[in-house]
Amino acid sequence: MSAIRFFHMADLHLDSPFKGLFGLPEQNFKKIRTSTFEAFDKIIQKAIQEKPDFLLIVGDIYDGENRSLQAQRRFQEAMEKLFQHNIPVILSYGNHDHLNGAWTRFSLPSNVYELPAETSVVQLKIRGQQVNIYGFSYSDRHITKSMIDSYPVAQDQHAIHIGMLHGSEASDTSHAVYAPFTKDQLLEKNYHYWALGHIHKRQLLHQNPPIIYPGNIQSRHRKEQGIKGFYDVTLTQTSTDLKFVPTSAVVYNAVEVDCTSVFHANELLKKCEEALMLNRQEYGASVVELHLKNIDEQSQSLFEHATVDAWLETIREAEDGMEPMCWVQKLVLHQSSVLYEHTAATESVMNLMEQWDISEWKDILKELYQHAGGARLIEPLTEQDVKNLMHNAQELLAEEIQRV
Numbered sequence: 001m002s003a004i005r006f007f008h009m010a011d012l013h014l015d016s017p018f019k020g021l022f023g024l025p026e027q028n029f030k031k032i033r034t035s036t037f038e039a040f041d042k043i044i045q046k047a048i049q050e051k052p053d054f055l056l057i058v059g060d061i062y063d064g065e066n067r068s069l070q071a072q073r074r075f076q077e078a079m080e081k082l083f084q085h086n087i088p089v090i091l092s093y094g095n096h097d098h099l100n101g102a103w104t105r106f107s108l109p110s111n112v113y114e115l116p117a118e119t120s121v122v123q124l125k126i127r128g129q130q131v132n133i134y135g136f137s138y139s140d141r142h143i144t145k146s147m148i149d150s151y152p153v154a155q156d157q158h159a160i161h162i163g164m165l166h167g168s169e170a171s172d173t174s175h176a177v178y179a180p181f182t183k184d185q186l187l188e189k190n191y192h193y194w195a196l197g198h199i200h201k202r203q204l205l206h207q208n209p210p211i212i213y214p215g216n217i218q219s220r221h222r223k224e225q226g227i228k229g230f231y232d233v234t235l236t237q238t239s240t241d242l243k244f245v246p247t248s249a250v251v252y253n254a255v256e257v258d259c260t261s262v263f264h265a266n267e268l269l270k271k272c273e274e275a276l277m278l279n280r281q282e283y284g285a286s287v288v289e290l291h292l293k294n295i296d297e298q299s300q301s302l303f304e305h306a307t308v309d310a311w312l313e314t315i316r317e318a319e320d321g322m323e324p325m326c327w328v329q330k331l332v333l334h335q336s337s338v339l340y341e342h343t344a345a346t347e348s349v350m351n352l353m354e355q356w357d358i359s360e361w362k363d364i365l366k367e368l369y370q371h372a373g374g375a376r377l378i379e380p381l382t383e384q385d386v387k388n389l390m391h392n393a394q395e396l397l398a399e400e401i402q403r404v
Contacts, residue, residue, distance in 0.1 A: 002129035002236070004160060007047060007245075009230035010058035010197025011216035012040055013096065015071035017063065018220055021287070021329065028325050031250060031285060036063075037074055038249035039218035043230060044078045046245065048085050052232070053126045055087065056133070058197030059094025059166030060216075065101025065141065076106045083109035090122050090133050091115065094166040094197060095178050098138040115164070119150035130156065134191075135164030138178075146170075147179045154190040160237060163189060166197040169205070186211055193235055200224055202244070210240050219252040222289060222329060227251055250325075251283040256291045259299040268292075268302055272315050276326050285324040289332060290315065296336045308333060353393060361386050 014036050021032060047055060062071050082089060092115040093099055099117055108114065113122045117139035124131040134151050147167065154161040163186065167179030178198060183206055186194050194211040201224075202215035214231045216224065228248045234241040257275045262268050272290060279286055295303070303311070312331040319326055356364075362381055 002127050003234050003239075004054075004126050004129060004131060004236075005052045005232070005234045007043065007052050007055045007230055008058070008193075008195045008212065008214055008233055009043060009056070009217055010166065010195075010214055011060045011094075011200055012036060012057065013060055013063040013216060013218070013220060014040060014075060015063055015068045016218075016220045021221075024327055025320065028327050031325055032287065032327075035249035036218045036220075037071075039228070039247040040074070040078065042247045042249075043217065043245075044081060047082060047087055051085065051087065053088075053131075054124060055082070055089045056162070056164060056195045057089065057091040058135070058164050058195050059092050059138070060096040060197065061091065061093065062097040064096060065098055065103070067097055067101060067103035069104060072103070072106045076108060079108050079112050083111040087111065088113065088124065090135075090164070092135045092164055092166055092197075093137040095138050095141055095143065098141050100140050119147065121152075130159035131162065132156065132159050133162045133164060138166065143167075143179050144177065145179075146181060146185075148181045148185045148189075151189055153188070160193075160235060161189075161191040162193045162195060162235075163191045164195045164197075168198055183211060192237055193233065193240065200228075202228075208240070210242065212242070214244075217247045218249060222252055222287070225252045225254060227283070248283075249285065251286045252288075253279060253283060253286050254289045254291055255279050256293050258294055259292050259302075260294045260296060262299040262302065265302060265306075268299070269314065269318065273318060276315075276319060276328070280322070280324060280326045285326070287327045287329050289330045290328050291332045291334060293334045294336055295333055300335075303333065349393075356386075358383060358386055361389065 016036050018032055021029070024032070043055075061075060062068070079089060088111050090113045115122070115135045115137045117137055119134060119136040122133045124133070132154070136147060136150070147165070151163060151165075165179065165181065165186075167181055168177050170177070170180040170182055187206070187209070192209050194206075194209065196205070196211065196213045199213045200216040201213065203213040205211040205213070210233075212231060215228055217228055217230060219225065219228055227246045229244055229246040232243040232245050255275050257268075257271050259268065259271070262271065275290070276288070279288060308331055312328065315328050315331065319328065358381065365381065
């Protein structure tokens, strides 16, 4: 029984605008701005070096339906390199780069199979092994109906069957729900592997057969923390070997600093410097949220005569010019719980917020989300965002109590 090897990736989001980053030095901004291209280049270089049988790209190659010229040029050149090394690529387009978008078209080489809007099959013969790959591209920006019924049940017992699907589990409300499915629906197709896309968090939904989200290849904002990459898959009809391959050019991360019994400013700055150095050594170039934890009565005095913005600027100055870059995007103070007690007023506010559902939060935040200039720069509100808002509100209330 012949094994096949392929790379499974999704959500490249080439030429992403990188929302919510302000005030960066020019060299740092350039590093972040080109990070999706750098991550993609790592994949192409590895493919040329190791020559897998094919690549699967499961939707959202481009960040927007207009498909920028730069992103298309870089992608087309990469496909030409793979063509020269006889490496096929099977790709689908997702909700971000759907087929009805407006863009200046590039011609891709013959090694690239672009899946159409109707669910179709690409058939490959690899060292005598028949491989059938099923999938579709988004015809429009929003496909909210289930597409799984359009996938055929595997019939050929001698072939390896792979499904490509850019969509979300029907029960997953943490992300916009497109082309919803259930695991049982996927398993009913009797495929040997399901290559998923759309969700940017790496997830193994089912072990045997594998149902996998590889996540995106490069984080685009602070909510997408940790190392990103793709899966290097070796597959037979009865076995799977999965290797996650990191590609992040810039890692988004949260770094904690313990402020217990810290009294002098230089002590705190030294702790921050050491924490950021460890992060740099582990992750390389990064964008971090710096969380100052366990601020007790002694360390509280450090923030009485200097604002959080002043501390943030001082920490950034200390990091300026260090390589690889470590940009501190945000400084978060965490008061020790012993420093305050909830009053009846704060308890009532928290109880009220806990009763709001997501529609009420949307109503409260509607001016922000409807603002002509700012709405395009923020992600749609999710249930996880609501939980984060409530947590942040509790911390703000605690800070206000401290000022009274």
